[in-house]
Amino acid sequence: MGHNYRKVVIKTGTNVITGKNGLLDLKRIKSLVEQISFLHRQGTEIILVSSGAVGAGRSLLKINEKQKDLVSSRQILASVGQIKLINHYYQLFKKNNLHCAQILATKEDFRDRTHYLNMKNCFEALLKENIVPIVNENDVVSVTELMFTDNDELAGLISSMLDVDALIILTNVDGVYNGNPENSEATVIETISAGKTDFKSFVSPIKSQFGRGGMVTKCGIANKLSQLGITTHIANGKQEGILVDLIRGAARGTKFSPHKDSSGIKRWVAHSEGYEKGTVYINEGAKKALLSSEKANSLLPIGIIKIEGKFEKGEIIKICDEKEESLGLGMARYDYKTAENLLGKKGQKPLVHYDYLFMKD
Numbered sequence: 001m002g003h004n005y006r007k008v009v010i011k012t013g014t015n016v017i018t019g020k021n022g023l024l025d026l027k028r029i030k031s032l033v034e035q036i037s038f039l040h041r042q043g044t045e046i047i048l049v050s051s052g053a054v055g056a057g058r059s060l061l062k063i064n065e066k067q068k069d070l071v072s073s074r075q076i077l078a079s080v081g082q083i084k085l086i087n088h089y090y091q092l093f094k095k096n097n098l099h100c101a102q103i104l105a106t107k108e109d110f111r112d113r114t115h116y117l118n119m120k121n122c123f124e125a126l127l128k129e130n131i132v133p134i135v136n137e138n139d140v141v142s143v144t145e146l147m148f149t150d151n152d153e154l155a156g157l158i159s160s161m162l163d164v165d166a167l168i169i170l171t172n173v174d175g176v177y178n179g180n181p182e183n184s185e186a187t188v189i190e191t192i193s194a195g196k197t198d199f200k201s202f203v204s205p206i207k208s209q210f211g212r213g214g215m216v217t218k219c220g221i222a223n224k225l226s227q228l229g230i231t232t233h234i235a236n237g238k239q240e241g242i243l244v245d246l247i248r249g250a251a252r253g254t255k256f257s258p259h260k261d262s263s264g265i266k267r268w269v270a271h272s273e274g275y276e277k278g279t280v281y282i283n284e285g286a287k288k289a290l291l292s293s294e295k296a297n298s299l300l301p302i303g304i305i306k307i308e309g310k311f312e313k314g315e316i317i318k319i320c321d322e323k324e325e326s327l328g329l330g331m332a333r334y335d336y337k338t339a340e341n342l343l344g345k346k347g348q349k350p351l352v353h354y355d356y357l358f359m360k361d
Helices: 026-041 054-057 068-096 113-128 151-162 217-226 242-246 264-270 284-290 336-342
Strands: 007-012 045-050 098-104 131-137 166-171 231-236 254-256 277-283 306-311 318-320 327-329 357-359
Touching: 007 026, 007 151, 026 045, 026 068, 026 242, 045 113, 045 151, 054 068, 068 098, 068 131, 098 113, 113 151, 131 151, 131 166, 151 166, 151 217, 166 217, 166 242, 217 231, 217 254, 231 242, 264 284, 264 327, 264 357, 277 284, 284 327, 306 336
Parallel strands: 007 045, 007 166, 045 131, 098 131, 166 231, 277 318
Antiparallel strands: 231 254, 277 306, 318 327, 327 357
16 A cells, blocks of 8 residues: 655665765665656655765765874765765756755754744745755764764654655665564564654664664654654665655555644754753653643643753743653743742743643653
8 A cells, every 4th residue: 555645755874875885876876866756756745865975075085084083084075075966966866857956954953943944944945846955964064062863863853844744764774673683583563653662672773884873763763753743664775666665555664653743833842852941840740741641731830840941932941850851842931030930839821832842752
């Protein structure tokens, strides 16, 4: 049974479009572009998140990456390689009568709500003009705190931002295994339901050869998207015709089933971990109310026992229980001074309305 996806983010990992030598696999990239072009002609809007700039740089420069500073080497290879990578995509899409556009991003681009909406408008304008956006992390300036975990995280942020039907993560294995993929007894898990979070209990925490991410990271992002109503597929990008087969429902891989839909602001809040300006600690009664599956509840001052940090109205705050365990994130309706004055009082307006609240399952 096929999938009726109208808007999709496709993320291709470093190990999909590079060979064992770390250089670009031009044949594989050509195949992916041809599949994307075919799906585009069928009416599916595509956003491509592509790694590979560093690999492209390796084919142009001979840098002893072990002797040089690792960060500097990455910046040099990425800045030189990004030109080659995007030019290669441009030529391939041109042969398929499509235009593509380059978008480079850092975590900072998703931190501010206004900047976030400006980026969203840019994507939507490109899609309206039938242009394929090609996104990559800006490795030239993305170091330390500005870095995404990897392009999987970037793809998840974009999927949430644009409220796509599905995120397709292409990697170099057939999907999520119930053990180490190198073990002959391990098998691919075809479907994972929303809310499952114990991935470390069966997924091997092995990172890819040239990329920064691993399967545990991919599963965590897929799980978060499933709670926001977005389906995620993890499949083998080296398998011939994988994209077309997957959307037709004929490909092998792992599908993370969606759980519910959410507002645009709630999707933004869900991906704001690490950007919070303060923390509020709540009592057991408030915790039970916020985690209730029967009714959507807001965070009221009466349930708050302590506030840390200086946040303003509209900024993100973290919500923790009395044991300091993180429960979720929310957008504050008023500043920390007002919140401190209302601490523990009855009959007050919510600090976080449930429409602007994301609780971890």
